[in-house]
Amino acid sequence: MPAGTVGETPLYQVVADALRARIRSGDLRPGDRLPTEHELMAEYGVSRNTVRLALNLLTAEGLITGGRGRAGRVVRLRELITIHVAHHDEPGRGAGNEDSPFIEAVHGHGFRPSQEIEVAVRRAPDGIAEKLGLAKDALVVLRSRLRLLNGDACSIADSYYPYELVKDTPIMEPYDIKRGAIGLLAERGWVQNRYVDEVSTRMPSPDEARRLGLSPGIPVLFQIRTGYVDDKPIRVTRTMLRGDRHRLVYELPS
Amino acid sequence: MPAGTVGETPLYQVVADALRARIRSGDLRPGDRLPTEHELMAEYGVSRNTVRLALNLLTAEGLITGGRGRAGRVVRLRELITIHVAHHDEPGRGAGNEDSPFIEAVHGHGFRPSQEIEVAVRRAPDGIAEKLGLAKDALVVLRSRLRLLNGDACSIADSYYPYELVKDTPIMEPYDIKRGAIGLLAERGWVQNRYVDEVSTRMPSPDEARRLGLSPGIPVLFQIRTGYVDDKPIRVTRTMLRGDRHRLVYELPS
DNA sequence: CAGTGGTCTAGACCACCGT
DNA sequence: CGGTGGTCTAGACCACTGG
Known part of the structure; x- marks a missing residue:
């Protein structure tokens, strides 16, 4: 039964299912090496291309590297690293120090966090001007933080x-901000009292995968936070997190 | 330059990049048909297998079907369908009618929502007993709701x-619950006043993909909500959402 | 160095679906 | 019916990495 067979399940599916079963059952544990492609060819009596189809499938599912x-x-x-983004006991938590949720999340897990900050002034990209309530080509300040764990990129x-809001402030400088950007804006009279988080997921583009060092089969988690003073938006943060490393937690009163 | 070439980018990557560019630029729009595999073979002068590698890549990225x-x-x-899961103006929103966030989300979008409910009594699965503060093999009631949009499965x-909490209540019956499960428990003295949401993402298992009718390259969004009366957990809801259809929104005070 | 996975070709049969 | 994508084989060369 060589070529384009039948109403049965495809051979490469059979191989993939078998390997998946061995992983789920604990026969193959995280960190273990899989059998060689040659060994799998022999074990299941199929060609290498078929073995590779099966392995590609498992890779796309995020099960193997x-x-x-x-x-x-x-x-x-x-x-998964747990990031507490909202906490009803300490409302300040979600809006506190610029990166405290990140720092706290990895605190005490044996991880060594660090970050690289870049600042740029540019015209608002798609969707941001709208969220900030600005004209389509308005100037904005972009603070981009690449967050690393033990040297590995894990979120951006x-x-x-709005440029007019933060020019001539330390927000323009690529360093940590004492008391956080929110605190700094508060000192200048912009006291954030409300924010909206939008959470979604998708597969990364090749460029995004490269920036986060993501291998195939790993989706990204998006969190877009818009901070307001009453009804005026003062800040939009677009966070892209490796899906295999992160969990967002919202703790709320009913 | 036929076989295992070079330090250059692989041929199938070149083909994939070209197609991706045509999609991003708007040359190929959502809903458009791609060129045939044969046409792509001719256009780029590569074998069919190479074309298929490129197409598989784009499929895994969720760009094409x-x-x-x-x-x-x-x-x-x-x-994306927006689901408002928390709203600081109406704290009851997040805990209100059992399925109101779902119904409201699709309201007025021309979608026709429906759901299929199944109820079962079983021993608590992995992770649930812990979250409910029950013994490892304790009995729980599982209410499973498959949510459909225009007949297509889109979330589960x-x-x-805890079985002891809901036996002899309408929660055991596979029908809509008037005033929601939360309201019903409240009438019986269990007034939920706090909940915790955990949000994460990963690629679906083949079984999960089948249940949601997911094609390759679509991740799922997980939302695990634990509802509490003070410190006693009374309910855990594990929601699995198609990543290409959903966005969760949390609106909160700072 | 030796073995692994990465890339590529040429050719084959079949299931499915729109016309 | 005819063309599309789905599956499969056999064989080839190369790049990378661990011992």
């Missing part, structure tokens, strides 16, 4: 401010 | 209740 050279393929580990937070 | 028979492949549409909400 690719593997170059002698390294072989490995069962992927899924270890891009904050946009 | 598969396509059988004469139907051809199509550029995918990404249209599984609610777990």
Whole structure:
């Protein structure tokens, strides 16, 4: 039964299912090496291309990694970092220090957090001007923070401010902001008292995957936070998080 | 330059990049048909397998659909439904009628929502007993709601209740609950006053993909909500949402 | 160095679907 | 019916990596 067979399940599905079962059952554990492509060819009596179709499938599901050279393929580990983004006991939490949720999230987990900050002035990109209530081509300040864990990129937070609001403030400088950007704006009379989070997911573009060092099969989690003073938006933060590393937690009163 | 070439970008990447560019630029719009595999072979002078590698890549990125028979492949549409899960003006919103956030979300979008409810009594699955503060093998009631839009599955909400709390209530019946499950529990003295949402994402398992009718390249959004009376958990809802259809919105005071 | 995965070709049969 | 994508094989060369 060689070629385009039948109403049965495709061979590469059979192989993929078998491997998936071995992973789910614990026979193959996170970190373990998978059998070689050659071994799988022999084990299931199929061609290499068919084995590779199966392996590609599992990769796209995020179950295994690719593997170059002698390294072989490995069962992927899924270890989520919890980020508390809202907490009804301390309302200030969600709007506090610029990066405290990030820092707190990894605190005490043996991770060594760091970040790289870039600041730019530009015309508001698509969707941001609208959210900030500005004209389509208005100037905004973009603070881009690449967050690293033990040197590995794991999320990108891009904050946009109306230029007129933050010019001549430390927000324009690519350094940590004492008491956070929100606190700094508060000192200048813009006291944020409300924010809206939009959470969504999709597969990354190749460029986004490259920036986060993402391998195939890992989706990204998007969190877009708009901060308001009453009804005036003063800040939009667009955060892109590796889906295999993050969990957002909202704790709220009913 | 036939086989395993070079330090350049792989051929299938070149083809994928070209198609991606045509999609991003608007040359190919959502709903349009892609060129045939044969046409792409001719256009880029590569073998069919190489063309298919490129197309598989774009599929895994969620940019295009598969396509059988004469139907051809199509550029995918990404249209998000907004679900307001928390709203500081109406704290009751997030905990109100069992399915009001779902119904409200699609209200007035020309969608025709419906749902299929199943109820079962079983031992608490992994992670649920813990969240409910029950013994490992305690009995729970599972209310599973498959939510449909115009007949298409788009999310699955599984609610777990301690059996002792809800036996002999309408929660055990596979019908809509008047005033919602939360309201019903409140009438019986269990007034939920706090909840915690955990949001994460990953690629679906084949079974999950089948249940939601998901094609490759579409991640799922997970929302796990634990409802409390003070510190006693009374309900856990695990919602699995198609990533290409949903956006969760949390509106909060600072 | 030796073995692994990465890339590529040429050719084949079949299931499905619109016309 | 005829063309599309789905599945599969056999064989080839190369790049990368660990020992």
